[in-house]
Amino acid sequence: MEKTLTQVYQTLEKLVGLHRQLLDTVRMERDALVQADKKGVEEAVRAKQAIIEAVRMCESERLKKVGELALLWKKPLRDLTLPLIIIAIQGEDPRAAEQLRGAYNALTILIQRITDQNNDNRAFVEKSLEHVHAMKRNVLGESVPKSNTYTQQGQKSNPVNGARLISKEA
Numbered sequence: 001m002e003k004t005l006t007q008v009y010q011t012l013e014k015l016v017g018l019h020r021q022l023l024d025t026v027r028m029e030r031d032a033l034v035q036a037d038k039k040g041v042e043e044a045v046r047a048k049q050a051i052i053e054a055v056r057m058c059e060s061e062r063l064k065k066v067g068e069l070a071l072l073w074k075k076p077l078r079d080l081t082l083p084l085i086i087i088a089i090q091g092e093d094p095r096a097a098e099q100l101r102g103a104y105n106a107l108t109i110l111i112q113r114i115t116d117q118n119n120d121n122r123a124f125v126e127k128s129l130e131h132v133h134a135m136k137r138n139v140l141g142e143s144v145p146k147s148n149t150y151t152q153q154g155q156k157s158n159p160v161n162g163a164r165l166i167s168k169e170a
Contacts, residue, residue, distance in 0.1 A: 001072050002093070002096075004065055004068050004072065005093070006096075007065045008069070008085070009100055011062040012082075012104070015055065015058050015103075016107055016110065018055050018058060019055070019110040022051045022052070022055070022110075023114050023117065025044055025047045025048050026044070026117040026121060028047075029044035029048070029121060030117065030121050030124070033121060033124055033125065034124070066085070073088070083104065
């Protein structure tokens with residue numbers, strides 16, 4: 001059992017490292033977005049995808065180890081969440097329980113920071129798109145003559161339909 005708990009802890013440490021990398025990557029993505037660096041954004045997205053795949057594999061490994069604990073303890077896998085494992089071993093192995101608790105807390109904080117940064121990045125992109133659409137409407141709105149404009153004499157002007165021939169060369 002001690003070996004399995006050590007392996008769970010090592011897997012959690014890998015997850016903490018991967019989540020730190022992911023946090024750095026989403027921050028790098030934000031910098032690239034602010035600088036409108038398309039290549040930097042693409043690199044950040046590729047790096048995020050690779051890290052997320054590594055997190056999935058590591059999480060799968062962790063679940064296998066927790067499954068081994070479930071067999072040893074004769075409990076259903078769904079009942080062995082990390083907080084419950086910590087509580088279960090606290091009396092027998094307080095050092096291991098404290099290590100697991102530290103890794104769990106670090107993961108929780110990192111996941112929250114990553115989520116916040118991703119939401120901030122999404123809001124930044126959405127706000128930028130709103131500005132682009134507003135600028136597009138302004139440009140297109142000014143290039144199309146308005147039918148409700150008036151001449152200097154106060155008469156409603158006739159909108160120009162299509163292209164107009166201004167001069168003709170012979």
